[in-house]
Amino acid sequence: MNGPDGPDGLDWSDLQALLAVARAGSFSAAAREGGASQPTLTRRIAGLEARLGAVLMERGAAGIRLTDAGREAMARAEAMEDAAARLSLSAARRGRGRGVTGVVRITASRIVTTYLLPPLIADLLDAEPGLEIELVASDQTSNLLRREADIALRMYRPTQADLVARKVGMLAIGLYAAPAYLDRHGTPETPEDLSRHRLLGYDRSDLVRRGFAAAGLPQxxxxxxxxxDDQVAYWEAVAAGAGIGGGQVAVAARDARVRRVLPQAPIPPLELWIAAHAELRASARVRRVFDHLVEGLGRVVAATG
Structure with missing residues (x-):
């Protein structure tokens, strides 16, 4: 590397902006998923192009498209990212045995982050005064190798290499509505009654429709x-009385605003997995948080399964 931050003095933050926009597919999507604003990302990409003397991406109706120069720059940026991640993992491994102090970054879906994790994390912070938690509420898959997160909670079995993953259990799913909605429209007694009710679902995702169909309730x-598609907004709409929708039993059990309907409906449950990179799992602080979440979420799942 010829400069302080990267080849030919390139700013690593500019390269990170390139990675973010290329992976998200557009400047607006990258701004929503990351911590930088769209003008900041635009400025960084423009600066990177000026330094390299080449156009890196072209904008179109379907999003951005990398040029040949952009693909080359992205490959170099990914190599730097991987090198930095491995260095960080190695440092975490060397730091084991020094006590439970420092930062652990956790990512989970917006529903799990909003409704299930806060009490578990509150207990953990009380028990470990030297621990700091960074909580990322996202329905996007984070890359554990690149340290986008130290620990990830996922609704499927992780397949990425070099991960330690444990199945916490199965999250039961039910149908719910607000009492005020049921007072106005009646409570469905049979699956056929749903055709006379207002249902709530996802937009681009077909997960809710597939869940209804799998339960023998095609709609x-x-x-x-x-x-x-915002799962928190969706659940809040159910609780506000907008209609009948699906939700995790573990979440609904803590929400006095909703009442379960058609409890006999055989809606398939969701798997809940917790994962960390194998090297990070050797870190005392990551291991402590990992084990705490497995135990706490296991209790939640067992109580509502």
Missing amino acids: PREAFRLRS
């Missing part, structure tokens, strides 16, 4: 009168 898209 056309039009039956879902309110649709949102």
Whole structure:
């Protein structure tokens, strides 16, 4: 490397901006998923192009497209990212046995982060005064190798190499509505009654429709009168009385605003896994948080399964 930050003096933050935009597919998506604003990302990419003397990406109606120079720059940036990640992992491994202090970054879906993790993390922070937690609420998959997170909670079995993963259990799913909605529209007694009710579903994702179908309750898209891919907004709409929607039993059990309907409906549960990079798992602080979450979430799952 010829400069202080990268080849030919390139700023690593500019290269990170390139990676973020290329992976997200657009400047706006990268801004939503990351911590930088769209103008900041635009400025960094422009600066990087000026330093390299080449156009790195072209914008179109479908998002951005990397040029040949952009693909070359991205390959170099990914190599630097991987090198930095491995250095960080090695440092974490050397730091084991020094006590439970420092930062652990956890990522989970917005539903799990919002409704299930806060009490578990509160207990952990009380027990470990030297521990700091960074909590990332995201429905996007984070790369544990590149230290986008130290620990990830996922609704599927992780397959990435070099991960330590443990299945916490199965999250039961049920149908729910607000009492006020049921007072106005009645409580469905049979699956056929759902055709007379207002249902809530996801928008671009077909997860809710597939769940209904798997339970023997197929519904056309039009039956879902309110649709949102933001799972927290979706659940809040259920609780506000907008209609009947699906939700995790573990979340609903803590929410007095909703009542379960058609409890006999055989809606398939979701798997819950916790994962960390194998080298990070040897870190005392990561191991402590990992084990605490496995135990705490295991209790939650067992109580509502």
